[in-house]
Amino acid sequence: MNKKQMERWAPWVLMTATIVLWQIVCSVFSVSEFIFPSPLRIWEQTVEHAPTIAGHAWRTYWVTMVGFGIAIVVGVLLGFLIGSSRLAYAAMYPLMTAFNALPKAAFVPILVVWFGIGVGPAVLTAFLISFFPIMVNIATGLATLEPELEDVLRVLGARRWDVLIKVGLPRSMPYFYGSLKVAITLAFVGTTVSEMTAANEGIGYLLISAGSSMQMGLAFSGLLVVGAMAMVMYELFSLVEKHTTAWAHRGSQGE
Amino acid sequence: MTTPETQAFVEFKNVWLAYNEELQAKGIYAVEDINLSVQSGEFIAIVGPSGCGKSTFMKLTTGLKHPSKGTIHVDGSPVDGPLKISGMAFQAPSLLPWRTTLDNVLLPLEIVEPHRSQFKAKRKEYEARASALLASVGLGGMENKFPWQLSGGMQQRASICRALIHEPKMLLLDEPFGALDAFTREELWCALRDLQAEKKFNVILVTHDLRESVFLADTVYVMSKGPGRFVVKRHIDLPRPRDLEVTYTPEFTDIVHELRGHIGAMRKTGATINQ
Numbered sequence: 001m002n003k004k005q006m007e008r009w010a011p012w013v014l015m016t017a018t019i020v021l022w023q024i025v026c027s028v029f030s031v032s033e034f035i036f037p038s039p040l041r042i043w044e045q046t047v048e049h050a051p052t053i054a055g056h057a058w059r060t061y062w063v064t065m066v067g068f069g070i071a072i073v074v075g076v077l078l079g080f081l082i083g084s085s086r087l088a089y090a091a092m093y094p095l096m097t098a099f100n101a102l103p104k105a106a107f108v109p110i111l112v113v114w115f116g117i118g119v120g121p122a123v124l125t126a127f128l129i130s131f132f133p134i135m136v137n138i139a140t141g142l143a144t145l146e147p148e149l150e151d152v153l154r155v156l157g158a159r160r161w162d163v164l165i166k167v168g169l170p171r172s173m174p175y176f177y178g179s180l181k182v183a184i185t186l187a188f189v190g191t192t193v194s195e196m197t198a199a200n201e202g203i204g205y206l207l208i209s210a211g212s213s214m215q216m217g218l219a220f221s222g223l224l225v226v227g228a229m230a231m232v233m234y235e236l237f238s239l240v241e242k243h244t245t246a247w248a249h250r251g252s253q254g255e
Numbered sequence: 256m257t258t259p260e261t262q263a264f265v266e267f268k269n270v271w272l273a274y275n276e277e278l279q280a281k282g283i284y285a286v287e288d289i290n291l292s293v294q295s296g297e298f299i300a301i302v303g304p305s306g307c308g309k310s311t312f313m314k315l316t317t318g319l320k321h322p323s324k325g326t327i328h329v330d331g332s333p334v335d336g337p338l339k340i341s342g343m344a345f346q347a348p349s350l351l352p353w354r355t356t357l358d359n360v361l362l363p364l365e366i367v368e369p370h371r372s373q374f375k376a377k378r379k380e381y382e383a384r385a386s387a388l389l390a391s392v393g394l395g396g397m398e399n400k401f402p403w404q405l406s407g408g409m410q411q412r413a414s415i416c417r418a419l420i421h422e423p424k425m426l427l428l429d430e431p432f433g434a435l436d437a438f439t440r441e442e443l444w445c446a447l448r449d450l451q452a453e454k455k456f457n458v459i460l461v462t463h464d465l466r467e468s469v470f471l472a473d474t475v476y477v478m479s480k481g482p483g484r485f486v487v488k489r490h491i492d493l494p495r496p497r498d499l500e501v502t503y504t505p506e507f508t509d510i511v512h513e514l515r516g517h518i519g520a521m522r523k524t525g526a527t528i529n530q
Contacts, residue, residue: 146347149349152417154337155319155338155339156366157366157368158366162366167351245353248352
C-alpha cells in the first residue's frame with residue numbers, strides 16, 4: 001500500500017478502531033447503558049428511531065444552511081467593507097472582535113424574546129456564530145495586497161474599485177473557501193445549541209428530550225447525526241475549494 | 256528661473272518632498288532639491304545606498320506623489336496625477352498566481368484607457384501583441400503557463416512585459432534584477448538593453464548595482480542618503496550597442512570605480528550625519 005492510499009484510509013481505520021475499542025470496553029466492563037451506551041446499542045436505537053431522527057436532522061440541516069447562507073452574504077459584504085478601507089477597518093475591527101468573544105448561546109434567550117420559539121433563534125444563532133470567520137478571511141485577503149502591485153495599477157489610472165475587483169477579490173478567494181469550511185461546522189454548533197433551549201424540533205431538541213427521558217442511546221445517535229452532517233458539508237466545501245482555487249494549492253496537487 | 260527646455264522629456268526643478276506636513280514643518284524631507292533633465296529616449300540609472308529616496312523619486316516621476324516644493328514636467332506637461340504613459344516593475348515580480356503569463360501581461364490593458372473600453376473587442380489583437388512582447392524577451396511559448404511554473408528570471412521578464420504592454424513612453428524599474436542570480440541578471444540586462452534599443456522608450460532604473468547602472472544607462476545619477484539628493488551626474492559614453500564583454504574593459508571598470516568612490520565618500524560623511 002503506498003503512502004497516498006494510506007492517507008486516504010487512515011481516518012476510516014482510526015474511526016473503526018475507536019468504535020471497536022469502545023464496544024470492547026463497554027462489553028468487558030458491562031457499562032450501564034444509562035451511563036455510556038455501547039456503539040452497538042447506539043446503532044440499534046438509531047435504526048429503531050430512524051424516521052424521528054431523520055425528521056429532526058432535516059430540520060437542523062436546513063435551518064443551519066439558511067443561517068449559513070445569511071452568514072456568507074453578511075460576512076462577504078462586511079469583509080469587503082473592512083478590507084477595502086483603512087478607516088472601516090480601524091472603526092469596525094475592535095467591535096467585531098469584542099462581539100466574536102461573546103458566547104453565542106447567550107444570545108438565544110434574547111432571540112427567543114424577539115422571535116419566539118422555533119426557526120428564528122436557531123437560524124440567527126447559526127448566522128451569528130459563523131459569519132465572523134468569513135468576514136475576517138475576506139478582509140485579510142483584501143488587506144494584504146502588495147503595495148508595489150497597487151502602484152503598478154494606480155499609475156495606469158486604476159481606481160480603488162478596479163484593484164479590488166481585479167486583484168483583491170480573486171486573491172481572497174482561497175481565504176474565503178478556507179473560511180467556509182470552518183464556518184459551516186460552527187453553524188451546526190449554533191443551530192444545535194439554540195434548538196436545545198428554544199425549539200420543539202431539530203437535533204438539539206432531540207438531544208434534550210432524549211436526555212431527560214434517559215434514552216442515552218438516542219442522545220448519542222443525535223450527536224452522531226450532527227457530526228456526520230457537519231463532516232459531509234466540510235468535505236463538500238473543501239472539494240469546492242480545491243476545484244476553484246487550484247492555483248493556491250499547487251503543492252498538494254502534484255502537477 | 257529659466258523656461259523649461261522644450262526637448263527635455265523629464266524635468267525636475269528644485270523638487271522637495273516631505274511625506275507629511277508634520278515632517279515638512281520640522282524640515283525633514285525624503286528628497287531635497289532634485290534637479291534633473293532627461294532627454295527623450297534617454298536611459299538613466301539612479302544609484303545610492305538603501306533608504307536614500309530612490310523609490311520616492313519614482314513615485315514623484317509617475318505622479319503617485321506630489322512634490323512639497325518645486326515642479327515636475329514630463330513630456331511637456333506638469334505632472335498632476337498618475338501618469339499613464341509610464342510602466343513600472345519592481346524587485347518582486349508580483350504576478351497574479353491565478354492568471355496565466357499571457358493574462359498577467361494583459362492586465363494593464365484591462366485598466367488603462369483607451370484600451371480598457373476596447374479590451375473585449377480587440378482581445379485577439381492584444382493577445383498577439385502580448386505574445387510578441389513575451390517572445391522578444393525569450394518567453395515565447397510560455398503564454399499559458401502560470402507564474403509558479405516559471406523560474407524567477409522568467410517571472411521578472413514577464414513582469415517587465417506587463418510594464419511595457421501599453422507601450423509606455425517611460426519605463427520605471429525599481430531594482431528589478433536585485434533578487435536574481437548573477438547569470439540570470441546579466442541575461443536580463445541584455446534583454447532590457449535590446450528592448451530599449453528597439454522601442455526607444457525612456458528608462459529610469461533604480462539600482463544598487465554599479466556595474467548594472469554603467470552597463471545599461473546613458474547617464475548615472477548618484478543619490479545621497481538623508482537628505483536624499485543627487486550628488487553626482489555621470490555620463491556614460493561607452494558606445495552602443497554594448498556587449499557584456501564591455502564590462503571587462505578598463506574603461507568600464509574605471510567608471511565603476513569612480514562611482515564607487517563617490518558612494519564610499521558619501522557613506523563616511525553620511526555615517527557622521529546620521530548618528
